[in-house]
Amino acid sequence: MCQTENTPSSSTPNKQDMVEVGQVNGTNGRPAAASANQQRNPYAPRYADFLSNVCNFKIIESTLREGEQFANAFFDRPTKIAIAKALDAFGVEYIELTSPAASEQSRLDCEAICKLGLKAKILTHIRCHMDDARIAVETGVDGVDVVIGTSSFLREFSHGKDMAYITKTAIEVINFVKSKGIEVRFSSEDSFRSDLVDLLSIYQTVDKIGVNRVGIADTVGCANPRQVYDLVRTLRGVVSCDIEIHLHNDTGMAIANAYTALEAGATHIDTSVLGIGERVGITPLGGLVACLYAANPEYVKSKYNLPMLREIENLVAEAVEVSVPFMNPITGYCAFTHKAGIHAKAILNNPSTYEILKPEDFGLTRYVSIGHRLTGWNAVKSRVEQLQLVLTDDQIKDATAKIKELADVRTQSMEDVDTVLRVYHSGIVSGELEVGDSHQFDKLLKKHRDSSLPRPELTNGANTNGTATPTRA
């Protein structure tokens, strides 16, 4: 269902806030029906677009194939099995494995994973060659992903074959795999630098002989969203089978390109955990989930076990010895940390103001950072209330100015901020301090710090309600 839920219940949507959503049949790669009087999610598909599969797609998770091409990757069998099981539990529809023709261990591992009885379909990825196909079909996979370079670059500098040869081999391999009763996909490589007529011609040919999917690949990772839209849209008009897309991330556009491919009618997206793969890799699973969740939270929540995302990313990060990037969508360690004063104020009033992704849907927590010079008095007020201190707005503004002054020298931890607020409060209560008397406050703070008394205990709930300093995961 293309339901949305980001609009706060306290706000009544006006006419502008209503969106038109296509009333379509919900089957065969088309968006599901939605209620006519839907509340506004501005990031949802906005028009009745019968092509768009933003609300109806499958993930082909390629951490165990593309990901193995990442410079640091060496997956032994227990690691491969752990990753496959985690991806299956997360809910990806397909898991793609390295070609069994790559090495003997690759073949044995492929067989072992096929025997796990996972819910996800198991695919393996081979060159368009009968030798590889014969090995692949014997492993027990549910499908075979066949690939060959079709661009003039790859035809000249890689395999040296012409289009007639490529077509002939493709037909032979596809018919062979189909004869074994399993799925088969045919993909070009470097599709965006291939001759369009050659491409459409071979896709049409393999579609006619009953291939399950055709694949487009931005192998060098430089396509932009418009180019992706154009090619997928054109292909959608040529073939009736499913369309898969594989997008490298060399210019950082692989997530947006995947989203755009779905808008243009693609049905299957290749991902890897953290995007690992050749060079800087491909569309990351987490990033794809983030943008599709933003468009349609309910659909994405219904398909995938979102709180597992962080665990899967940590598993793979550890296996390939990298850190989860600090700016990773959803799981980056400050993805839900709010700092600027005006942001913090609004977030405390209503998280939807600055958050489309709900941290709780991913098993994560929101933080509001206040011990810095960009802080605002509304965020400080929230902390004052958590500490059960009683201060007027003018007093809180005065204390905020003091926090900013101290934070101009060095960042203040939450403990530092609490100390400032407690000292300020006790100064006011005892009558030793008046609003604006910065000199007196400095004296009181020094006296407090010089004293050897233990800090007063927090009365209650001081680290709840999302106001705390972020901790690194």
Next chain:
Amino acid sequence: MCQTENTPSSSTPNKQDMVEVGQVNGTNGRPAAASANQQRNPYAPRYADFLSNVCNFKIIESTLREGEQFANAFFDRPTKIAIAKALDAFGVEYIELTSPAASEQSRLDCEAICKLGLKAKILTHIRCHMDDARIAVETGVDGVDVVIGTSSFLREFSHGKDMAYITKTAIEVINFVKSKGIEVRFSSEDSFRSDLVDLLSIYQTVDKIGVNRVGIADTVGCANPRQVYDLVRTLRGVVSCDIEIHLHNDTGMAIANAYTALEAGATHIDTSVLGIGERVGITPLGGLVACLYAANPEYVKSKYNLPMLREIENLVAEAVEVSVPFMNPITGYCAFTHKAGIHAKAILNNPSTYEILKPEDFGLTRYVSIGHRLTGWNAVKSRVEQLQLVLTDDQIKDATAKIKELADVRTQSMEDVDTVLRVYHSGIVSGELEVGDSHQFDKLLKKHRDSSLPRPELTNGANTNGTATPTRA
């Protein structure tokens, strides 16, 4: 100039390879003229699009404003100055600083950076409020970026002002800043959740009173490329001033959205180094450079000192205590590492096969990784030649099978691979080894490893020509 250069000189482009590029005037935010018979760069702007500014844009670098809102950021003055100087040397057109109203130190630092005499214009970013404007114009900045939340979310939960009040204040602030003879930009906040008519109305009003730029902001970071294109394109038809765009990266689409905004007629893109900012930040400088370079390498090389990119990223990463993400475009530590056998073969024949970004343009080096089970004999052959060993293709294929077998157990370092090749070679030369005699090879390798003799010295150039294992930066 919209020249391209990625087509290898050895390949003659066919008719399909020719692209039509708009013959336009090259001034005032429009693409520059290009030769009619241009070689094909498939990632270049493909149509005569008079709107697109992919070949004509300016960067507003906001590491010292948006970046200061990153959870880890605390920039003291020497750090701010070092970052500002580095960005200026890189060639960004604008440097944006934290509001001088945020704290006393922020104000003093802003004044100090204005006095550096940088080539880049210095901007500061303030709330749409006369108090802030009065402080800002006294700092010596070249321009003031004014922002106010216009979405129903922010109007309700942040500042609580209506559109009439916002418009009145905007006019007052803009006229005041203009009266001081400096640039002024007016931006909405959370533009994609704002009422379109409200937005266009206020932009038209401020355009008429002579604002230099209007700004669009995806403050929550969830817009998709089509939404960005639509809003910028619509706005382009309403105002005659420049258009700036500020894109958060919560769903990982900020680079593609920036590219798309330029296609739709935006003129200025906000970036920060590594994308640092609130939550997961905004469009990263390096990623933006990567996608614009892919579209038009000559133009981007003419504007920016690209080999400085890594240095700037390291500077900022150190200042905010994060690592450069492993999958960062261009500077990620394996961005130019090739691993799969078929990739390695083609890269060795012609780097354009799998690379649109030329590492040498960024002062970086290409690596081909060969000590793993996905390796191919063409990559191994290249290494054999570097080591000045003489082996037939059949012998190299046999040695490659041995490397794959060993790499199935654990990843082989370049030193391991070299040992295999040397032992194999000496076995062949001495007659002790024949092709396919795996058992004998294992004996020779064990004998070599057991011997206490030092390894033979490399004869020459063994670590040149780009074949080496990657090292972490």
